[in-house]
Amino acid sequence: MPEPMLETADLRAGYGHITVLWDLSLRFRAGALTAIVGPNGAGKTTLLRALTGLVPHRGTIRLDGQALSGKAWDLAERGLVMVPEGRMVFRDMSVEENLHLGAYPRRCRADLGRNLERVYGLFPRLKERRHQAAGSLSGGEAQMVALGRGLMADPRVLLIDEPSLGLAPVIVQEVFGVIRRLKEAGTTILLVEQNTRMALSVADDVHLLRGGRVRLSEAAAGLDLDRLHDLYFAREQ
Ligand code: ATP
Numbered sequence: 001m002p003e004p005m006l007e008t009a010d011l012r013a014g015y016g017h018i019t020v021l022w023d024l025s026l027r028f029r030a031g032a033l034t035a036i037v038g039p040n041g042a043g044k045t046t047l048l049r050a051l052t053g054l055v056p057h058r059g060t061i062r063l064d065g066q067a068l069s070g071k072a073w074d075l076a077e078r079g080l081v082m083v084p085e086g087r088m089v090f091r092d093m094s095v096e097e098n099l100h101l102g103a104y105p106r107r108c109r110a111d112l113g114r115n116l117e118r119v120y121g122l123f124p125r126l127k128e129r130r131h132q133a134a135g136s137l138s139g140g141e142a143q144m145v146a147l148g149r150g151l152m153a154d155p156r157v158l159l160i161d162e163p164s165l166g167l168a169p170v171i172v173q174e175v176f177g178v179i180r181r182l183k184e185a186g187t188t189i190l191l192v193e194q195n196t197r198m199a200l201s202v203a204d205d206v207h208l209l210r211g212g213r214v215r216l217s218e219a220a221a222g223l224d225l226d227r228l229h230d231l232y233f234a235r236e237q
Pocket of ligand 1: 015018020038039040041042043044045046047194
């Protein structure tokens with residue numbers, strides 16, 4: 001089996017005295033799309049935040065076999081890039097200015113023009129609207145800006161939090177079409193998604209979290225959906 005690109009061992013994280021993630025040992029394979037699913041409050045977003053250094057953790061996180069420092073800046077330099085839930089676009093800035101903000105890691109500044117063209121290739125609508133204020137975009141377009149901003153950092157591992165949130169079904173299909181293309185282009189992706197059906201439609205591997213613990217880790221192909229359903233909705237012991 002090839003070495004996983006990203007892995008955690010006994011990862012524990014939370015907020016102040018509240019522990020949210022309990023000793024997670026997870027492997028994310030290089031070039032694969034791993035879906036992290038689970039009910040509200042399971043700790044999915046907290047996992048992405050721990051991986052990107054936004055909440056403190058205990059245990060280890062390794063990228064290509066090397067422990068990560070946990071400092072957000074170092075992580076971006078090493079290629080770990082998050083597209084946050086809620087999009088967080090800067091409303092008064094133009095689409096293109098928002099995209100430029102994504103190119104902050106030093107290693108990708110020289111490729112800014114090439115990365116911008118790649119983003120516009122994936123999202124032609126953003127090119128048409130590049131001078132428009134991001135605050136005037138639709139929800140789907142704002143999600144595209146958020147994804148595009150992540151791509152401007154030339155990610156080796158892209159962490160995407162709830163991309164379907166609040167979007168109409170037809171727009172969800174469009175956003176997932178782009179995620180599928182990114183995966184096919186070889187980007188390693190961690191996808192947190194409430195919409196399990198959509199997540200499974202693009203995933204290679206699946207981790208189910210509930211109550212801050214891993215309840216299932218399997219390949220998406222051939223996954224027993226009844227078992228997933230039962231584990232998803234099981235009551236806490
Ligand atoms: P959802 O799908 O609802 O976003 P989730 O699986 O992503 O859920 P998290 O957002 O990681 O779950 O939240 C896990 C737990 O941590 C919840 O009980 C939540 O209330 C708590 N939590 C999240 N953010 C904070 C914070 N900043 N301070 C304190 N507790 C927090």
